[in-house]
Amino acid sequence: MKVPYSWLKDHVDLRISAQKLIHRLTMAGLEVEDVMDCDGDPVMEINVTPNRGDCLSILGIAREVSALTGQALRQPAPKSRKKPAAYEKTNEYPFDVAIKNITLVPRYMAQIIADVKIEVSPSWMVRRLELMGLRSINNVVDATNYVLLEYGQPLHAFDYHLLKGNFLQARPAKRDEVIRTLDGVDRSLMSHDIVIADHDKAVALGGIMGGENTEITSNTRCIVIESAFFDPVAIRKTSRRLGLSTDSSYRFERCVDINGVATALKRVSLLICELTGGRLIRQPMDIYPKKKKPLAISLSPSQINSFLGTSLSDASIKKSLRSLRFSISETSKHQWNVTVPSYRADVTRDVDLIEEVARFHDYETIPATQPIELTEKMERSERVEIALRDQVRDMLSASGFFEAIHFSFCSKKDLQALSPDFFEKSVSLQNPLAEEYECLRSSLLPSLIRNALYHQNRQLETVRIFELRPVFEKRTKGYGENMKLGGVMYGLRPNFHWESGRQTVDFYDVKGVVEKIGVFLGIQNIQWRGSQTNDYPFLHPGQSCLVGIHNQIIGYLGALHPSCVSAFDLKQEIFVFELSWDLLLQGCRSDKQYREVSKFPFIHRDLALLVDDSISAAQIEGVIKKGGADLIQEVYPFDLYRGPSIPSGKKSLGYSLKFGSRERTLMEEEVNHVYEAIVRDLNNTLQITIR
Incomplete structure (x- = not known):
């Protein structure tokens, strides 16, 4: 953005040196990349960041200079001392405007100016346009370009007599519609492009360039001036597709001030009347269906000082924000509502306002301090959860596992091979990097299994891998993200000894890993349930189970189904497990306390039970613990037997029961009474008999 020093002085008094001004602008985020001397008139080249569309104008830069220097801002004024033209109430030159799509064109204005005389522009205007890199065309076109540079609002002039039907409409282009723009190029349009059309045809490419068929010529006597707000995204798409970037499109892409549309139209209308002797025909036409409401942001001074590491006073903060044209109203002693000017589309959050305060006070004046530890600002629950993640990682690593970090993507083929449910819940990508990364994974298993395959192909006999990462899934409304803890293991058991021989891992090894995780997290009474083949088709039906806490399923474990292995x-x-991390935490006890070793002796009893094959060990243990009340300290299964002496459909289970109290020595009669109650409960509840 070129900014002539002389033009800037029309709007703000510059009582500091050029070098100091350049430094202040640069430190305020408007980097002055170069200063050119154009016949004694310095012209600054300012690098305006894409979010600061409000600074793509002389007035926008003047606002910044006014705030930084404390000098008053002067609005543009007519060059002539003649009385400004008035709006005439007349039926001459009938005209109407309309908007077809208010999403693409939220506001559209037009002003008719009659009896214009097309001539060359005055020398002062020609000079300023040249300083900005524009050539002079005629007084009407130059006036629209001048106000564009002055206000940052693109404008366009049509020849009234070349418009069919006394009508203009902002609408989406028709498919394969063609328009010849002012540069003489025929451009084929698409339905998401914006055009300005009369009754018959498109006469301008909205927000980018006018049409050749309605341009201003020396024969023009009546004009229609357009001032509008076009959707920035739509303008950028069209500009990129056509390879056509103009001063207008550059500003619309970065968002102009929708409430400044009328101000710029009035300014250019009066300027054209001044230059051409024209008449303003009626008040301007304005289609603005959904007026933009001022944005108010809640802010507190303490919040600003906390972010910046400063101790600015309330008065100093208010001064900086008001200098930047923000309005402040106090909702309480320490809380404000800050209203954002409509031209500041980049300010939408409290942190944006904090940045404005920092810019105003100059970043160089803010002391350098060590950043506050992130954990100090976290809720206690967040700190505990992060600590538990690290502790579980360390525990699994100490158990012989290696942590893997995979991409969050996988192939639909892998999900389908495991479970239709995984496939249906997966989130597809519109533009995947490759087929194996075509969707967000809804389970950790595809990545873990592929990792295991990679190592098997390289002849690694033993692998233990885990991953604690998020997975993603479709939900009834939108999408969801869950943290999962999963693992895969195969090969030899650890602690191999020559006497015991080579033993491979099995179901009980992976179950032991999950049990260890539960014990580590202080989870009591983990429940093990048989898996349902329909719900978990990827698990071996005879070597798998579901994991539960408080009657809620939190995951599964077991051998991979032979069909999946193939x-x-x-x-x-291979053996796998996958657990919901969030549900694990719900059952976790973080308030672990020391429990003194009992000084009273324990009493042991053994149970030999004849049990139906359909009854699980978990069911038996539940009945024993319930019947033993507070006296049962441990229940340990030590034997499982099926043989000739055992009836078909039955199994023999041996349990060791440990009784004890932390308050007194138990008597034999007391233990016998509890033991007999347990035997009765087993018989009544599960039809189990003593062998």
């Missing part, structure tokens, strides 16, 4: 081309059987 689908993934695995060389040997």
Whole structure:
């Protein structure tokens, strides 16, 4: 953005040196990249960031200079001392405007000016346009360009007599519609492009360039001036697709002031009347269906000082914000509502306002301090959760596992091979990097299994891998993200000894890992349930189970189903587990306390039970613990037998029961009474008999 020093002085008194002004602007985020001397008139080249569309104008830069220097801002004024033209109430030159799509064109204004005389522009205007890199065309076109540079609002002039039907409409282009723009190029349009059309045809490419068929010529006597707000995204798409970037599109892409549309139209209308001797025909036409309401942001002075590491006073903060044209109203002693000017589209949050305060006070004056530890600002629950993640990672690493960090993407083929449910819940990507990354994974298993396959193909006999990462899924409304803890293991058991031989991991090893996680997190009474083949088709029905806490399923574990082993081309059987991290935390006890070793002796009893095959060990343990009340300290299964002496459909289970009290020595009669109650409960509840 070029800014002539002389033009800037029309709007603000510059009582500091050029070098100091350049430094202040640069430190305020408006980097002055170069200063050119154009016949004694310095012209600053300012690098305006994409979010500061309000600074793509002389007035926008003047506002910044006014705030930084404390000098008053002067609005543009007519050059001539003649009385400004008035709006005439007349039926001459009938005209109407309309908007077809208010999303693409939220506001559209037009002003008719009659009896214009097309001539060359005055020398002062020609000079300023040249300083900005524009050539002079005629007084009407130059006036629209001048106000564009002055206010940052693109404008366009049509020849009234070349418009059919006394009508203009802002609408989406028709598919394959063609318009010849002012540069003489025929451009084929698409339905998401914006055009300005009369009754018959498109006469301008909205927000980018006018049409050749309605341009201003020396024969023009009546004009229609357009001032509008176009959707920035739509303008950028059209500009990029056509390879056509103009001063207008550049500003619309960065968002102009929708409430400044009328101000710029009035300014250019009066300027054209001044330059051409024209007449203003009626008040301007204005289509503005959904007026933009001022944005109010809640802010507190303490919040600003906390973010910046400063101790600015309330008065100093208010001064900085008001200098930048923000309005402040106090809702309480320490809380404000700050109203954002409509031209500041970049300010939407409290942190944006804090940045404005920092810019005003100069970043160099803010002391350098060590950043506050992130954990100090976290809620206690967040700190505990992060600490538990690290502790579980360390525990699994100490148990012989290696942590893996995979991409969050996988192939639909892998999900389908495991479970239709995984496939249906997966989130597809519109533009995947490759087929194996075509969707967000809804389970950790595809990545873990692929990792295991990678190592099997490289002849690694033993692998233990875990991952604690988020997965993603479709939900009834939108999408969801859940943290999961998963693992895969295969190969030899640790602690191999020559006497015991080579033993491979099995179901009980992976179950032991999950039990260890539960014990580590202080989870009591983990429940083990048989898996349902329909819900978990990827698990081996005879070597798998579901994991529960407080009657809620939190995950599963077991051997991978042989069909999945074949689908993934695995060389040997593997065992997996996957748990919901959030549900694990709900059952976690973070308030672990020391419990003194009992000084009273324990009493042991053994139970030999004849049990139906359909009854699980978890069911038996639940009945024993319930019947033993507070006296049962441990229940340990030590034997499982099926053989000739055991009836078909039955199994023999041996349990060791440990009785004890922390308050007194138990008597034999008391333990016998509890033991007999347990035997009765087993018989009544599960039809279990003593062998």
